[in-house]
Amino acid sequence: MRVDPYKVEGSIDYERLIKEFGIKKIDNKLLERIKKHTKELHPMLRRKIFFAERDLNWLLDEYEKGNKFFLYTGCGPSGPVHLGHLQVWYFTKWLQDKFNVELYFQFTDDEKFLYKDKSYEEIQEWLNENMLDVIAIGFDPKKTHFIIDTLHSGILYPEAIKVAKKINFSTIKATFGFTDSNNIGSIFYTSMQTVPAFLPSVLKKKNIPCLIPHAVDQDPHFRITRDILPKLGYYKPASIQCSFLPPLTGSQGKMSSTEAVQGILSTDSPNQVKNKINKYAFSGGKDTLEEHRKKGGNPDIDISFQFLKYLFEENDKKLEEIYNNYKSGKLLSGELKNYTIEKINKFLEGHQKRRENAKKQIKDFLLKVN
Amino acid sequence: MRVDPYKVEGSIDYERLIKEFGIKKIDNKLLERIKKHTKELHPMLRRKIFFAERDLNWLLDEYEKGNKFFLYTGCGPSGPVHLGHLQVWYFTKWLQDKFNVELYFQFTDDEKFLYKDKSYEEIQEWLNENMLDVIAIGFDPKKTHFIIDTLHSGILYPEAIKVAKKINFSTIKATFGFTDSNNIGSIFYTSMQTVPAFLPSVLKKKNIPCLIPHAVDQDPHFRITRDILPKLGYYKPASIQCSFLPPLTGSQGKMSSTEAVQGILSTDSPNQVKNKINKYAFSGGKDTLEEHRKKGGNPDIDISFQFLKYLFEENDKKLEEIYNNYKSGKLLSGELKNYTIEKINKFLEGHQKRRENAKKQIKDFLLKVN
Numbered sequence: 001m002r003v004d005p006y007k008v009e010g011s012i013d014y015e016r017l018i019k020e021f022g023i024k025k026i027d028n029k030l031l032e033r034i035k036k037h038t039k040e041l042h043p044m045l046r047r048k049i050f051f052a053e054r055d056l057n058w059l060l061d062e063y064e065k066g067n068k069f070f071l072y073t074g075c076g077p078s079g080p081v082h083l084g085h086l087q088v089w090y091f092t093k094w095l096q097d098k099f100n101v102e103l104y105f106q107f108t109d110d111e112k113f114l115y116k117d118k119s120y121e122e123i124q125e126w127l128n129e130n131m132l133d134v135i136a137i138g139f140d141p142k143k144t145h146f147i148i149d150t151l152h153s154g155i156l157y158p159e160a161i162k163v164a165k166k167i168n169f170s171t172i173k174a175t176f177g178f179t180d181s182n183n184i185g186s187i188f189y190t191s192m193q194t195v196p197a198f199l200p201s202v203l204k205k206k207n208i209p210c211l212i213p214h215a216v217d218q219d220p221h222f223r224i225t226r227d228i229l230p231k232l233g234y235y236k237p238a239s240i241q242c243s244f245l246p247p248l249t250g251s252q253g254k255m256s257s258t259e260a261v262q263g264i265l266s267t268d269s270p271n272q273v274k275n276k277i278n279k280y281a282f283s284g285g286k287d288t289l290e291e292h293r294k295k296g297g298n299p300d301i302d303i304s305f306q307f308l309k310y311l312f313e314e315n316d317k318k319l320e321e322i323y324n325n326y327k328s329g330k331l332l333s334g335e336l337k338n339y340t341i342e343k344i345n346k347f348l349e350g351h352q353k354r355r356e357n358a359k360k361q362i363k364d365f366l367l368k369v370n
Numbered sequence: 371m372r373v374d375p376y377k378v379e380g381s382i383d384y385e386r387l388i389k390e391f392g393i394k395k396i397d398n399k400l401l402e403r404i405k406k407h408t409k410e411l412h413p414m415l416r417r418k419i420f421f422a423e424r425d426l427n428w429l430l431d432e433y434e435k436g437n438k439f440f441l442y443t444g445c446g447p448s449g450p451v452h453l454g455h456l457q458v459w460y461f462t463k464w465l466q467d468k469f470n471v472e473l474y475f476q477f478t479d480d481e482k483f484l485y486k487d488k489s490y491e492e493i494q495e496w497l498n499e500n501m502l503d504v505i506a507i508g509f510d511p512k513k514t515h516f517i518i519d520t521l522h523s524g525i526l527y528p529e530a531i532k533v534a535k536k537i538n539f540s541t542i543k544a545t546f547g548f549t550d551s552n553n554i555g556s557i558f559y560t561s562m563q564t565v566p567a568f569l570p571s572v573l574k575k576k577n578i579p580c581l582i583p584h585a586v587d588q589d590p591h592f593r594i595t596r597d598i599l600p601k602l603g604y605y606k607p608a609s610i611q612c613s614f615l616p617p618l619t620g621s622q623g624k625m626s627s628t629e630a631v632q633g634i635l636s637t638d639s640p641n642q643v644k645n646k647i648n649k650y651a652f653s654g655g656k657d658t659l660e661e662h663r664k665k666g667g668n669p670d671i672d673i674s675f676q677f678l679k680y681l682f683e684e685n686d687k688k689l690e691e692i693y694n695n696y697k698s699g700k701l702l703s704g705e706l707k708n709y710t711i712e713k714i715n716k717f718l719e720g721h722q723k724r725r726e727n728a729k730k731q732i733k734d735f736l737l738k739v740n
């Protein structure tokens with residue numbers, strides 16, 4: 001297993017990550033506390049897909065005292081958006097709606113340029129594509145501010161050097177496994193990812209709590225952020241971490257758009273989704289219909305079932321029914337796949353419609369300064 | 371001896387630097403070629419104080435073909451300006467006047483913040499002070515553009531990452547002697563110092579030759595610049611290097627404002643100059659008047675004489691006369707000091723008058739973008 005911002009591979013042991021990263025498992029007491037404010041719990045909370053956190057109780061203390069937080073999450077624009085991205089962003093929208101808070105959304109085009117074998121221009125093209133997907137999530141444009149690392153470097157860099165002055169290369173080596181062959185931009189980069197966690201406090205000239213929803217592989221960046229911010233006079237950001245939407249081929253690693261078998265993309269047509277699920281989605285079913293009817297399938301390793309659980313079946317009872325019927329053999333793999341395909345396509349139909357209209361909205365979302 | 375952007379110490383062996391840095395000694399043939407364009411030669415050229423160069427013949431080839439260059443030099447704002455700074459800047463003004471070219475003047479406030487034990491605010495104060503001195507040099511505001519690294523980071527950072535992607539930490543270690551304890555901002559920084567060498571080409575959308583006048587300790591930065599620029603499709607910058615104005619106390623190292631005995635500052639009063647020269651300026655004279663009259667002094671190690679040679683006695687005949695009279699014992703140390711004090715004070719009087727008027731001109735000098 002390896003889990004850091006630059007590599008996720010192997011069979012992910014979340015209990016081990018909790019220990020190694022020093023994050024805290026979300027328990028039912030905390031869920032109840034969240035529910036007091038949100039009335040209902042998001043399926044990804046009920047199902048412990050968002051499974052860990054840092055300082056969430058402190059954040060709610062502040063919130064209850066009337067000290068509102070802001071949300072900070074982001075996107076590294078180097079390829080098409082897949083379901084794994086949407087997972088975090090739709091959950092972030094739910095947080096924005098329920099707590100009625102501002103969201104600062106960072107596009108790390110500098111990071112992707114520095115880490116990937118892609119030209120500056122290619123990255124800018126993906127940036128433009130990816131912004132459409134983020135807008136399609138339905139964030140409130142009045143409360144959502146896109147920070148693009150290159151476009152906004154005029155306000156980011158002067159703050160990033162204050163962060164950078166407090167981090168030496170030994171720390172970077174230990175945190176990300178870098179070596180002397182890393183380029184000096186990639187070495188500096190984590191400073192830029194730290195800035196949005198306190199930029200609203202700079203802009204509004206007061207200390208504002210921050211909550212970062214993110215997939216757990218990004219935690220090393222934010223460990224550094226949490227280490228540095230108090231030294232600059234700001235609150236440590238709170239965070240909430242989700243587990244990885246698995247790739248089509250099984251439970252190792254995470255969904256990606258660059259692996260041999262590409263994940264399901266936000267722009268996939270109904271037919272593409274159908275083909276990807278039918279052809280690649282790892283099945284927990286038995287080899288023959290007879291055997292399946294007799295012995296039942298395994299929903300815990302079945303990727304279609306996992307997709308329903310992560311994103312596409314909001315109804316807990318219905319999900320449980322599917323689980324039980326698949327396990328007993330009553331529900332066949334083909335039937336489960338068809339149901340999942342239908343659900344994904346319905347979801348993507350809405351997303352793609354909103355994405356179509358997003359182009360003219362980009363400028364409304366860009367962070368304005370001065 | 372150590373000579374790099376972060377330390378100059380010991381007795382400077384310029385012949386060794388020429389070999390180690392791979393720069394080229396300026397010969398009389400090149401001086402004649404420059405003179406064709408400038409009609410006369412600046413004293414710092416005649417006296418080989420600007421003693422080395424890179425690609426200056428190429429630059430003149432381009433100039434003669436009608437392909438004008440721009441000048442790029444700078445200032446690290448972390449303390450008061452002293453005569454060693456003025457040396458390079460007044461020479462740069464001469465180049466601007468004689469060749470009628472644009473000057474991009476970089477203030478590396480990020481560098482000084484990242485390398486010095488000073489707060490962001492202190493550095494900003496020095497930035498404001500130092501800009502007054504640069505304006506007082508008398509650069510043409512229509513042809514001179516101040517680039518302040520933090521203020522202009524919106525245009526610098528997106529270009530700096532293109533540079534940074536092509537430099538790994540091994541190169542930085544070898545070039546500047548850095549270690550894993552360096553902060554990650556200082557590791558990235560040389561990318562920012564490279565940008566002005568091609569920024570005018572970016573802004574004007576055509577490849578423009580660049581000439582960098584600088585003290586020889588900055589050469590390691592520009593070696594990297596010369597290595598990277600062709601990879602980004604730009605000309606290698608040409609450069610012209612000067613030797614160091616010695617410190618008051620003798621010929622080791624260079625003048626500085628942070629040593630125990632501070633150099634002569636641009637803002638020193640006539641009395642301060644008088645006291646510094648009388649009290650500290652290392653003398654090549656003999657211990658007693660009788661001995662001096664008999665055996666003569668040594669102008670080559672006399673700091674007052676060096677100041678005249680570097681900056682304050684433009685007349686070659688007069689300088690030679692002083693040299694000979696001091697060497698023969700006709701001119702006494704006290705007389706030489708008095709003459710030098712007068713010369714410095716006359717020079718500083720003009721500089722300080724222009725400096726007074728500089729405050730209201732800052733905005734005319736700031737690089738405008740879009």
